[in-house]
Amino acid sequence: MTNPDRSRSRNDPARELELNSETLRGWVKKYQKQQEPAPDAELTVNERARLKELERRNRELEMEVAFLKKAAAYFAKDPR
Structure with a gap:
């Protein structure tokens, strides 16, 4: 159309x-x-709230990645 x-x-x-x-x-x-x-515009209240939530989620994901790297290294060296 x-x-x-x-x-x-x-x-x-x-x-x-x-x-x-x-x-x-x-x-x-x-x-x-x-x-x-x-x-140089300031963020709106909604944008600030969304940014805060995304930063929190990013920290959470970074911790999960760090944990998975440690777990992968642990299981890679353990010859079972």
Whole structure:
């Protein structure tokens, strides 16, 4: 199934709204720029909570890997 909006030119919406295409283009660029997080932006509360959870999970997985390495080394040297 094809998207009918893909075949429209960029000027069509501006014409439909009776706007200058450059005005609409400027608004779109301004909106897109606002959606990009600033490089020095603070994390949101949700992002902080997710980061904390991911860091906890990462520590847990690192401990599991360390344990499995020790277990593998132990069983590799035990000739049963």
